[in-house]
Amino acid sequence: DAKTTQPNSMESNEEEPVHLPCNHSTISGTDYIHWYRQLPSQGPEYVIHGLTSNVNNRMASLAIAEDRKSSTLILHRATLRDAAVYYCILRDRTNAGGTSYGKLTFGQGTILTVHP
Amino acid sequence: GAGVSQTPSNKVTEKGKYVELRCDPISGHTALYWYRQSLGQGPEFLIYFQGTGAADDSGLPNDRFFAVRPEGSVSTLKIQRTERGDSAVYLCASSSGLAGDTDTQYFGPGTRLTVL
Numbered sequence: 001d002a003k004t005t006q007p008n009s010m011e012s013n014e015e016e017p018v019h020l021p022c023n024h025s026t027i028s029g030t031d032y033i034h035w036y037r038q039l040p041s042q043g044p045e046y047v048i049h050g051l052t053s054n055v056n057n058r059m060a061s062l063a064i065a066e067d068r069k070s071s072t073l074i075l076h077r078a079t080l081r082d083a084a085v086y087y088c089i090l091r092d093r094t095n096a097g098g099t100s101y102g103k104l105t106f107g108q109g110t111i112l113t114v115h116p
Numbered sequence: 117g118a119g120v121s122q123t124p125s126n127k128v129t130e131k132g133k134y135v136e137l138r139c140d141p142i143s144g145h146t147a148l149y150w151y152r153q154s155l156g157q158g159p160e161f162l163i164y165f166q167g168t169g170a171a172d173d174s175g176l177p178n179d180r181f182f183a184v185r186p187e188g189s190v191s192t193l194k195i196q197r198t199e200r201g202d203s204a205v206y207l208c209a210s211s212s213g214l215a216g217d218t219d220t221q222y223f224g225p226g227t228r229l230t231v232l
Contacts, residue, residue: 042223042225043207043209043223043224043225043226044159044207044209044221044223045222045223046220046221046222085158087158103149103161103164103172103175104149104151104159104161104209105161106151106158106159106160107158108157109158
């Protein structure tokens with residue numbers, strides 16, 4: 001499985017932008033880059049994903065390096081509710097029982113603390 | 117709409133006992149995943165169902181763990197002869213199973229299992 005490397009923790013102030021980095025130097029050409037986050041005492045939730053181009057949605061933006069060996073999740077204005085563990089995941093394309101699917105392989109993630 | 121639900125939310129049992137953990141996926145989702153999360157770690161994949169069949173059970177740690185999904189909806193994770201090391205949060209996720217690598221997994225709140 002392709003591995004990702006993230007800082008253990010980051011801090012931000014409310015209303016400020018946050019840039020969460022992820023290194024994935026062994027990424028293969030068909031791996032998608034996914035981000036999930038896990039709020040305290042909850043299951044993980046999807047944030048965003050991309051392949052080669054930068055992506056935007058209502059939650060965040062994903063900036064992908066041209067060589068795809070790194071990416072950055074951008075929260076444009078952090079709120080207290082954004083305090084969570086953020087996971088950068090390369091989605092395996094594993095063929096199981098004839099069906100292509102992508103199990104999620106989580107690392108340690110980045111603990112984001114947001115200060116009021 | 118209703119998300120993924122898991123019952124019970126907490127389960128305390130004694131070493132050596134048998135436990136069942138239940139997952140109700142989002143209606144219509146054909147793919148269902150079980151993960152286990154130990155304290156301070158990211159979730160770890162256990163098993164994946166596509167419909168009624170277990171397409172990949174490579175993450176199950178040993179033969180004390182078993183999961184079923186007899187009608188392609190509700191799934192039960194069964195643990196025999198529980199050990200203290202089985203203590204963790206067990207997470208269930210479901211997805212539409214239609215979009216291959218990119219289909220989003222929706223997680224339940226988890227069942228916290230404590231083996232005394």
